[in-house]
Amino acid sequence: MERDISALKRGLEGQFRLGLLSSASVVAPILSLALAERMPLLEQSIRATQLSSLTKALLAHEIDMALVYLEDVTEEDFDTHLLYREQIVIFQATRDPLPRQVSWDDVANLPQCILDCALPKAAHSRLGHCAAKTIRTNNVDVLTAHIASGRYATVLPQSLATYFARIPDIRAVEVTGEGTDAAVGLATIRNELKSTPSTALLEIVRSPETIAAIQDALDLYRQFQPDGS
Incomplete structure (x- = not known):
């Protein structure tokens, strides 16, 4: 039994590199914390930069996934997963x-x-x-x-x-x-085999807990809406 647990932990080791736009800086920690809970031995890095740098980094395998505006990336090069609008x-x-x-x-x-x-x-x-x-x-x-x-x-x-x-x-x-109105989601290289952390993150973003946390972040601005019509 101990041998099985040790093997499982070794399987969860490694690196996961997430790139994002500044617009996703509030949501990114929600995802990274959830991923850390699922895979506690995983080494994560989060890089914020402009879209052109993110797409180049994806194609060069310098990052594993990018959190971007989906309208701004090409379907020919990337697979995408919508998170929120x-x-x-x-x-x-x-x-x-x-x-x-x-x-x-x-x-x-x-x-x-x-x-x-x-x-x-x-x-x-x-x-x-x-x-x-x-x-x-x-x-x-x-x-x-x-x-x-x-x-x-x-x-x-x-x-x-x-x-x-x-x-x-x-x-x-x-x-x-x-x-x-803009769609925000995860992008990866089109038709490329996903890593274990990438697959885990795609599962995490569908969980009710993650969806609720993202919605809370999206709803904060409503506190500051004026009373005018």
């Missing part, structure tokens, strides 16, 4: 009355601080037409400092509301129109 939201710190929803035209008139690598391509394209002054960064601390000042807004997926939870008077307003 996200609403694009504009966050700003203000005491002024706000509606619960705005259009891209409304967004374009706001001074913004934009977190690179945190939005799908469709939303990036819309933000490219912003008339107001825009600051771009790849650093979360820089982003939150600008939002806390009350002088800038930011457009992000709903799960990143946790970045701003401690900012007084933070508000989350849904953006409506094309490019405001």
Whole structure:
């Protein structure tokens, strides 16, 4: 019996390398913690970078799976597994009355601080037409400092509301129109044999516990929605 347990533990050893976009930084720990519980001897690494770097890393076998916007990867090269869909939201710190929803035209008139690598391509394209002054960064601390000042807004997926939870008077307003709803999921090289950790993770993401934890992260922004119509 002891020999069987030892063999099982050896079978769970190894490495698992996950790549992700900044937009998935809240959900990634949910997955890695669940995987660590299932495979406690597994050595994990989590790498956040831009989409082009993630796809190159997958094809070069430098990472095992990537957590990405599914609309932004090609079906010819990658197998994908949908985890959830996200609403694009504009966050700003203000005491002024706000509606619960705005259009891209409304967004374009706001001074913004934009977190690179945190939005799908469709939303990036819309933000490219912003008339107001825009600051771009790849650093979360820089982003939150600008939002806390009350002088800038930011457009992000709903799960990143946790970045701003401690900012007084933070508000989350849904953006409506094309490019405001995105599918997030796991991508692997197409038709390639999955590793044991990859297969285990695909099972984990279907569990009720994981689904509930992801939904809790997605629902946080609702606490900051304005009362306006």
